[in-house]
Every structure is written in structure tokens, then in C-alpha cells.
Amino acid sequence: MSQETPLWEVFIRPRNGLSHKHVGSIHAADEVLALQAARDVYTRRGEGTSIWVVPSAAITASDPDQQAENFEPTADKIYRHPTFYEIPDEVGHM
Amino acid sequence: MAVHDAILEVADDCLVLGHRLSEWCGHAPMLEEDLALPNMALDLIGTARVLYDRAGALEGKGRSEDDMAYLRDEREYRNCLLVERPNGDFAQTMLRQLFFAAFMHPFWQAAQSSKDEVIAGVAGKAVKELAYHIRHAGEWVVRLGDGTEESAVRMQAALLALSIYVEELFESSPAAQEAEAAGILPERAAMRAAFDATIAEVFTQAGLDMPEVTFPQTGGRTGLHGEGLGHMLAEMQSVHRSCPGVTW
Numbered sequence: 001m002s003q004e005t006p007l008w009e010v011f012i013r014p015r016n017g018l019s020h021k022h023v024g025s026i027h028a029a030d031e032v033l034a035l036q037a038a039r040d041v042y043t044r045r046g047e048g049t050s051i052w053v054v055p056s057a058a059i060t061a062s063d064p065d066q067q068a069e070n071f072e073p074t075a076d077k078i079y080r081h082p083t084f085y086e087i088p089d090e091v092g093h094m
Numbered sequence: 095m096a097v098h099d100a101i102l103e104v105a106d107d108c109l110v111l112g113h114r115l116s117e118w119c120g121h122a123p124m125l126e127e128d129l130a131l132p133n134m135a136l137d138l139i140g141t142a143r144v145l146y147d148r149a150g151a152l153e154g155k156g157r158s159e160d161d162m163a164y165l166r167d168e169r170e171y172r173n174c175l176l177v178e179r180p181n182g183d184f185a186q187t188m189l190r191q192l193f194f195a196a197f198m199h200p201f202w203q204a205a206q207s208s209k210d211e212v213i214a215g216v217a218g219k220a221v222k223e224l225a226y227h228i229r230h231a232g233e234w235v236v237r238l239g240d241g242t243e244e245s246a247v248r249m250q251a252a253l254l255a256l257s258i259y260v261e262e263l264f265e266s267s268p269a270a271q272e273a274e275a276a277g278i279l280p281e282r283a284a285m286r287a288a289f290d291a292t293i294a295e296v297f298t299q300a301g302l303d304m305p306e307v308t309f310p311q312t313g314g315r316t317g318l319h320g321e322g323l324g325h326m327l328a329e330m331q332s333v334h335r336s337c338p339g340v341t342w
Contacts, residue, residue, distance in 0.1 A: 005124070026125075026126050027124060027125075028126065029237065032233055033233060036130065036229070036230055036233065037126035037127075037130065040126060040130035040133050040230075041125070041129050044129070044133065
């Protein structure tokens, strides 16, 4: 099946104002059937107001072997986190 | 004959087709369709439940939706022949669904102004569900009709097998005529233009032509069914009949 039918990544927006979030993947022959399949598989319990489908082949992913060089150098740069400010109580939630 | 008999006809159409679709559950060719087909089945069975309840209330003999669904025999079922046709292959399942939805979508659209508020209410919900059934089944009919050599042959065979059952959709039984005159259900014959337009749009893309039907098959509304319905009901009713009133 997977050799004949392309894989698609599915993104759902749960509510207006929120962004589309990756929820999983489905198989479908083309983009029209992919949208229908996404609707049928991932919105059965009222999860969404909008669906995106993207061919999985169109996604370029980072190499797991480069995880160390990609992500570890940030670990000791805590000054990049905005946690060094005193926020006055009057501001409330930011 | 009375109005509740006419409501029963529509309810039986929905339950029988819903049950047929549910037979795909666990057997569909891919996970995506294994969910899509039961989704449509649940839409139809949900509609059937409301209609059985309404028909039982109007009949006034205290019959519940379960009594209607599980305790009537084949000859008492009033569904049209199209919906009871066996699933066959995917071409037959999808074409059967398209024919039914192409008829029921305008039917529910018109039924939204029914004088019976339960019918008007269920129509408002069903019209959205059926719009999706047209889209889903329609896309498959296009892809199978205009797909590979094998799929085109199968879709052509499905068309020959099922087109003889289409005419019955537009026929109003004496009970239906009564309900139509009372403004409870829309006139079946009036759905022709919308049905033809939906089918033409799909068939043009699918490379299909509606065949000439010399001898349309009818009889479902008088309880004369094909062999398959009895088998289907035997399975569908077996639990309720062997353990009456069971709940879980």
C-alpha cells in the first residue's frame, strides 16, 4: 500500500486564533482524497476548524546524527532566556 | 397507510444503508477508508434513530426505535432496493453511496421546511452529512471510473448492476403521498433535477454515462426485497432476538 499511495502529514487548527498543529499522517492518492482522509481520521471528535495536508516528501527534516551540533550548543547560553527581568506586579500575566 | 409509515420508509433506507456500510468496518482496503465508511454509517444510523423514534410516537402504539429496528421482519421493512444491495467491491459501495446521497441531499434540503419539527430538525443535520457523502463517494467514483483499466471495468459493472435501482428513489408510495400532501415530507419526484445535476457532474469527470434502464426494479416500499436483506437482518437482529432487552 505505502509503495503505491503517497504519505501526507496532517495539520489541524483546533480553534480560530490558534495555529495549525501537526497531528499525524495518512495515506492518500492525491491532495483531494488526502483532505477527506484527514477529515475522516483526525476530526471525528470535533478537533478542528481547518485542515492542512502536506506531502510528507515535501518536508525536509534535520538529521538525527547532527543533533549534538545542532542543539547542544544552546544549553549553556541561559542568558538567551528572558528570565532576567523583574516584572512589576501591575503588569499581570505577560 | 399513514404518515408514520412514510417516515418509516426513510428511516429504513438510512438504517439499511448504514448497516451495509458498517459491514466494511475492519475490512476496508486502508485505515483511512476503514474510518470514512463507518463515519458515514454512523451519520445514517443516527438519522434512522431519530426517524424511528418519531414514527413510533406518531404511530402511538408505544414502539421504540429498537422495536422498529430489531423486531420487524424482512417483509415489514420498507427500504428501497438500492440501499440493501450487497457491498460488492469498492466501486459498488461508492456508487451506491453516491446514488443515495445525490437523492437524499436535496430531499433533506427540502425537508428543512417540513411541518413536522422533528423532521425539519433532523433534515438540518442530515443535509450537511449528505453533502459530505456526495463529495467522498463522488471523488472515489471519479478515481475508479477514470482510473486504471481494472478500476474502470469494475465501475462500469457497478453502474450496470445498480442503475436499475435508481428509479425507485423517485417513487412515492401511498403513505409517502399522504406525508407529501400534509407537508411532512418533500415530494420525491421533485428531486430529479438536483439528482441529475450531481450525477452528471461526477460522471463527466469519471467518464461514465448513465445507462438506459428498460426495466427498473421496485418493490421495496411494499416489503418485496432481494435475498440479501434477509441475511443482513438475520445478522443485525441476532443479538437482540436471542437476548431480548439486553443492554450494555
